[in-house]
Amino acid sequence: MKQSYKAYAAAIVANLIFGSSYAAVKYITPGFLHPFALNFVRVAVTLVLFWVLFLFKPGQVKFDRKDLPRFMICALTGIVINQLFFIKGVSLTTVIHSSLLSLGSPIFITIIAAWLLKEGFTIFKAIGLACGVGGASILILMKDQSGTASNMVLGDILVLINAISYAFYLVLVRPLMAKYSGIQVLRWIFTIGAIGILPIGLPYMINTHWDAFQLKHWCILAYVAIFATFVAYLLTVKSIQLIGSSATGAFIYTQPVFAAIFAILFTGEYFTFYKLMAALLIFTGVYLVNTKQAVKPA
Numbered sequence: 495m496k497q498s499y500k501a502y503a504a505a506i507v508a509n510l511i512f513g514s515s516y517a518a519v520k521y522i523t524p525g526f527l528h529p530f531a532l533n534f535v536r537v538a539v540t541l542v543l544f545w546v547l548f549l550f551k552p553g554q555v556k557f558d559r560k561d562l563p564r565f566m567i568c569a570l571t572g573i574v575i576n577q578l579f580f581i582k583g584v585s586l587t588t589v590i591h592s593s594l595l596s597l598g599s600p601i602f603i604t605i606i607a608a609w610l611l612k613e614g615f616t617i618f619k620a621i622g623l624a625c626g627v628g629g630a631s632i633l634i635l636m637k638d639q640s641g642t643a644s645n646m647v648l649g650d651i652l653v654l655i656n657a658i659s660y661a662f663y664l665v666l667v668r669p670l671m672a673k674y675s676g677i678q679v680l681r682w683i684f685t686i687g688a689i690g691i692l693p694i695g696l697p698y699m700i701n702t703h704w705d706a707f708q709l710k711h712w713c714i715l716a717y718v719a720i721f722a723t724f725v726a727y728l729l730t731v732k733s734i735q736l737i738g739s740s741a742t743g744a745f746i747y748t749q750p751v752f753a754a755i756f757a758i759l760f761t762g763e764y765f766t767f768y769k770l771m772a773a774l775l776i777f778t779g780v781y782l783v784n785t786k787q788a789v790k791p792a
Contacts, residue, residue, distance in 0.1 A: 501736035505745040508729035513752025515722035516589040517760050518714050523585040524644075526711055531702050532718065533577050534695025539719040540727075541688050544681040555674050557682065564670060565682050572663030573687025578694065579656035587649025590763050591633050593753030594773055595653045597746065601626040601779050602661030610665060622782030629775030630654060632768055676731035747777070 523529045584592045670679045757763040
């Protein structure tokens with residue numbers, strides 16, 4: 495199989511796993527497992543697996559202490575805030591809402607890059623931002639009668655904050671990805687991020703009624719902890735190494751499609767006209783912020 499085909503397959507499978515994880519998280523939280531307890535399991539398992547992987551594939555570049563502040567900020571934005579707000583948000587809102595709001599990350603990435611990295615901010619990007627905000631506003635303000643949502647507005651806001659935090663992470667992590675291997679970066683970011691997440695999740699972990707878990711709940715928990723975190727992250731890194739971050743990032747547009755399919759099949763949600771309008775606005779926003787404005791000849 496050609497390298498490009500392997501990369502495309504890795505990216506598609508990673509986003510399929512990410513997309514399915516929304517329904518999986520919704521199935522066990524908060525009814526059987528508190529969101530922060532799930533965060534504990536997810537990060538602890540992934541942390542162990544990354545360090546086991548280190549035994550077979552140690553990093554070739556020695557850790558530079560000067561990079562520690564950037565690693566800490568990336569751990570805060572990419573692991574602590576991202577993981578806590580995502581799981582908690584999905585547990586409060588619906589799968590389709592959360593997946594569409596998460597799609598706002600590419601829009602925020604472009605805006606944050608324009609601010610922090612002084613990249614150009616064109617009229618297309620401004621219109622794209624407006625479309626993205628408009629689509630997110632429709633989702634947050636409109637009531638959804640499908641699925642189960644204990645506090646949809648709060649859940650939507652938490653997922654939106656998660657998308658903004660993850661966008662900061664993807665911009666800030668670029669220099670680290672250029673210096674170290676992707677696996678090295680993820681291993682240290684998860685290690686540092688675990689310091690913030692594990693103490694928060696530990697009390698909820700201890701108070702969980704594990705005796706109420708059936709086989710299907712254990713399988714879903716294992717799926718979220720292993721496949722929707724460790725495996726999906728590895729597949730994404732593999733794709734980035736083969737075809738680059740821009741091409742890999744384009745596959746994020748498939749996530750809401752996969753999430754919607756699993757939501758309709760397993761959580762009783764359905765697609766409505768206002769969700770379609772919100773999706774079109776967000777997709778348009780993502781397209782516009784990534785459109786390069788033509789330069790007129792002098």
